[in-house]
Amino acid sequence: xxxxxxxxxxxxxxxxxxxxxxxxxxxxxxxxxxxxxxxxxxxxxxxxxxxxxxxxxxxxxxxxxxxxxxxxxxxxxxxxxxxxxxxxxxxxxxxxxxxxxxxxxxxxxxxxxxxxxxxxxxxxxxxxxxxxxxxxxxxxxxxx
Amino acid sequence: xxxxxxxxxxxxxxxxxxxxxxxxxxxxxxxxxxxxxxxxxxxxxxxxxxxxxxxxxxxxxxxxxxxxxxxxxxxxxxxxxxxxxxxxxxxxxxxxxxxxxxxxxxxxxxxxxxxxxxxxxxxxxxxxxxxxxxxxxxxxxxxx
Amino acid sequence: xxxxxxxxxxxxxxxxxxxxxxxxxxxxxxxxxxxxxxxxxxxxxxxxxxxxxxxxxxxxxxxxxxxxxxxxxxxxxxxxxxxxxxxxxxxxxxxxxxxxxxxxxxxxxxxxxxxxxxxxxxxxxxxxxxxxxxxxxxxxxxxx
Amino acid sequence: xxxxxxxxxxxxxxxxxxxxxxxxxxxxxxxxxxxxxxxxxxxxxxxxxxxxxxxxxxxxxxxxxxxxxxxxxxxxxxxxxxxxxxxxxxxxxxxxxxxxxxxxxxxxxxxxxxxxxxxxxxxxxxxxxxxxxxxxxxxxxxxx
Numbered sequence: 001x002x003x004x005x006x007x008x009x010x011x012x013x014x015x016x017x018x019x020x021x022x023x024x025x026x027x028x029x030x031x032x033x034x035x036x037x038x039x040x041x042x043x044x045x046x047x048x049x050x051x052x053x054x055x056x057x058x059x060x061x062x063x064x065x066x067x068x069x070x071x072x073x074x075x076x077x078x079x080x081x082x083x084x085x086x087x088x089x090x091x092x093x094x095x096x097x098x099x100x101x102x103x104x105x106x107x108x109x110x111x112x113x114x115x116x117x118x119x120x121x122x123x124x125x126x127x128x129x130x131x132x133x134x135x136x137x138x139x140x141x142x143x144x
Numbered sequence: 145x146x147x148x149x150x151x152x153x154x155x156x157x158x159x160x161x162x163x164x165x166x167x168x169x170x171x172x173x174x175x176x177x178x179x180x181x182x183x184x185x186x187x188x189x190x191x192x193x194x195x196x197x198x199x200x201x202x203x204x205x206x207x208x209x210x211x212x213x214x215x216x217x218x219x220x221x222x223x224x225x226x227x228x229x230x231x232x233x234x235x236x237x238x239x240x241x242x243x244x245x246x247x248x249x250x251x252x253x254x255x256x257x258x259x260x261x262x263x264x265x266x267x268x269x270x271x272x273x274x275x276x277x278x279x280x281x282x283x284x285x286x287x288x
Numbered sequence: 289x290x291x292x293x294x295x296x297x298x299x300x301x302x303x304x305x306x307x308x309x310x311x312x313x314x315x316x317x318x319x320x321x322x323x324x325x326x327x328x329x330x331x332x333x334x335x336x337x338x339x340x341x342x343x344x345x346x347x348x349x350x351x352x353x354x355x356x357x358x359x360x361x362x363x364x365x366x367x368x369x370x371x372x373x374x375x376x377x378x379x380x381x382x383x384x385x386x387x388x389x390x391x392x393x394x395x396x397x398x399x400x401x402x403x404x405x406x407x408x409x410x411x412x413x414x415x416x417x418x419x420x421x422x423x424x425x426x427x428x429x430x431x432x
Numbered sequence: 433x434x435x436x437x438x439x440x441x442x443x444x445x446x447x448x449x450x451x452x453x454x455x456x457x458x459x460x461x462x463x464x465x466x467x468x469x470x471x472x473x474x475x476x477x478x479x480x481x482x483x484x485x486x487x488x489x490x491x492x493x494x495x496x497x498x499x500x501x502x503x504x505x506x507x508x509x510x511x512x513x514x515x516x517x518x519x520x521x522x523x524x525x526x527x528x529x530x531x532x533x534x535x536x537x538x539x540x541x542x543x544x545x546x547x548x549x550x551x552x553x554x555x556x557x558x559x560x561x562x563x564x565x566x567x568x569x570x571x572x573x574x575x576x
Contacts, residue, residue: 011466012167012459014160016213017404021156022344023318026311027444034443034502045502056310060348066404069160070466070477116305116354155322156315161548166488167458171300174455178299178358189358200454204492210548214322214333260449260498300455302448304501309444357448 001076002139003036006096009071019066025103026061029091032075033107042131052125054109055116057086061105072096079136085118086110087132145220146283147180150240153215163210169247170205173235176219177251186275196269198253199260201230205249216240223280229262230254231276289364290427291324294384297359307354313391314349317379320363321395330419340413342397343404345374349393360384367424373406374398375420433508434571435468438528441503451498457535458493461523464507465539474563484557486541487548489518493537504528511568517550518542519564 007028015021037044044054067073074096081088091105111121122129151172159165181188188198211217218240225232235249255265266273295316303309325332332342355361362384369376379393399409410417439460447453469476476486499505506528513520523537543553554561 010459011159011462012165015155016158016160016162017341017343018160019404022347023156023311023314026314027442030311030443043502048501053305055305055354056351058348058350059310060346062346063344066343069480070475116307152322154315155318161485161487163548166491167455167462170455170458171298174299187358192357197449199449199498200495202492202494203454204490206490207488210487213336214331260451299447300453303443304446304448304450306448311444 001090001092002078002135002142003032003039004074004076005032005035007031007073007075009067009069009073011069014069017066019068022061022063025063025067025093026059026105028073028075028093029059029061029077029089029105029107032077032091033089036077036135040131040135042128047125047128048114050125050128051114052119052121052128053112053114053116054087055112057108057110059105059107061091061103063103064101067093067095067102073102074099078139079132080106081108082132082136084120084122087136145234145236146222146279146286147176147183148218148220149176149179151175151217151219153211153213153217155213158213161210163212166205166207169207169211169237170203170249172217172219172237173203173205173221173233173249173251176221176235177233180221180279184275184279186272191269191272192258194269194272195258196263196265196272197256197258197260198231199256201252201254203249203251205235205247207247208245211237211239211246217246218243222283223276224250225252226276226280228264228266231280289378289380290366290423290430291320291327292362292364293320293323295319295361295363297355297357297361299357302357305354307356310349310351313351313355313381314347314393316361316363316381317347317349317365317377317393317395320365320379321377324365324423328419328423330416335413335416336402338413338416339402340407340409340416341400341402341404342375343400345396345398347393347395349379349391351391352389355381355383355390361390362387366427367420368394370420370424372408372410375424433522433524434510434567434574435464435471436506436508437464437467439463439505439507441499441501441505443501446501449498451500454493454495457495457499457525458491458537460505460507460525461491461493461509461521461537461539464509464523465521468509468567472563472567474560479557479560480546482557482560483546484551484553484560485544485546485548486519487544489540489542491537491539493523493535495535496533499525499527499534505534506531510571511564512538513540514564514568516552516554519568 013024093103157168237247301312381391445456525535
């Protein structure tokens with residue numbers, strides 16, 4: 001994975017099964033995506049000021065083992081695809097100490113204007129496209 | 145109370161205490177407020193089209209007894225105050241069958257434009273003000 | 289689809305994109321699953337009293353078009369697979385009036401005891417298994 | 433305030449008013465309470481292992497100014513009362529850089545066993561009581 005951060009499981013992330021409610025892991029995907037862009041130097045909130053949004057087109061998650069209240073988890077992501085009008089991410093959520101794998105996931109995002117109309121990102125927001133392309137490239141280099 | 149509706153407690157409303165997470169009752173307050181306006185003939189979503197919003201200025205709740213997963217609860221509200229720039233509601237949440245009291249609450253709302261600037265409602269949106277005033281008046285009559 | 293219900297999009301289901309936050313559609317999947325079992329005569333909350341749980345093993349969703357605040361949506365599901373230790377569902381979320389397709393989805397569930405240990409459902413909880421098998425069979429008949 | 437931490441406003445904390453949905457600030461209250469106990473040396477998750485819980489009996493919040501997506505906020509709390517069967521907290525949420533006040537709040541908590549029966553904390557869990565009493569005392573000293 002290209003970027004990792006630690007999150008503490010909150011009380012309100014759990015349900016009566018005494019573990020994290022499955023849907024909330026997908027929120028963690030969102031958090032790590034956001035922090036990845038910030039850490040790389042171009043926060044998503046700044047991108048939004050350029051009349052740009054990146055709505056989720058699809059998401060998938062496999063729940064391997066449950067995380068519990070107050071557990072420190074490591075949430076990781078990497079870009080797996082960059083196309084003219086969309087991009088994709090992979091995710092992992094693990095126990096921060098033991099590395100036990102809790103969840104894997106994937107999401108696909110479109111590039112749109114604020115009013116959710118698809119845009120050709122490279123033409124409309126060349127700086128954002130260049131930033132994402134550079135991120136994706138540096139990930140590929142790391143893996144070589 | 146002036147208006148009541150039934151809601152089913154969802155799995156994701158619970159936490160690892162095996163009962164409804166306290167914050168989620170305050171979401172139920174919001175739901176009943178919305179349905180009260182709709183039932184009375186002027187949905188809040190239509191009000192928003194008039195460059196109007198009603199943000200929550202304060203909220204308070206007393207949690208008496210816990211509601212549990214899959215319980216059918218009756219959520220009720222009434223208007224307790226109408227002023228030129230704000231209004232207030234009382235709430236109750238009860239078991240739908242036994243009437244056992246789970247939660248009581250209160251909220252205060254400001255009248256603003258879409259950009260959250262306070263507005264004198266009676267002047268700016270006279271139809272909305274007339275609607276709310278009529279609701280409040282009919283509540284008072286019922287209680288006589 | 290085998291079962292459908294209407295849900296009203298709540299204010300707290302939206303995010304600053306002015307549409308439903310994608311993760312919340314997956315909560316709707318959970319709601320329709322629950323109501324399907326109830327409508328068919330064996331509520332999930334009763335199943336839990338038999339030392340049974342049905343945790344989500346995986347979930348996937350495709351977000352086609354956004355649903356908006358206060359929209360009435362029809363959420364549907366059907367069972368697509370029943371195995372000795374797991375079952376699967378398909379989902380659809382549509383505008384209740386126009387039928388416009390918002391979201392499709394899929395989930396896979398394991399059969400476990402309350403402490404999340406996998407169980408052979410047919411042997412451990414024959415009544416629950418028979419109920420689900422009958423549901424699945426009657427769905428197949430409808431489609432013929 | 434006795435303890436403060438920074439939190440990043442997440443996308444899913446916002447609603448279509450383009451600011452934080454009011455209910456989510458009350459989740460922040462929970463987070464800071466949890467981290468206060470951890471920082472002081474006795475995590476709440478460890479307390480739960482002693483057959484102890486601290487359910488919320490009441491909560492109140494005043495929403496002064498809205499926090500927005502991606503804003504870094506400072507969430508603070510202090511203990512305002514310790515009684516044999518309950519305790520109370522005050523809260524503040526501010527912009528982390530400017531100090532602008534967004535929200536103030538208050539919560540009251542009961543001391544119970546895991547099955548939510550009230551317990552005399554000092555007798556049943558003397559170590560937890562001593563810990564909380566010491567926290568409360570050291571807060572009072574700081575203020576002198």
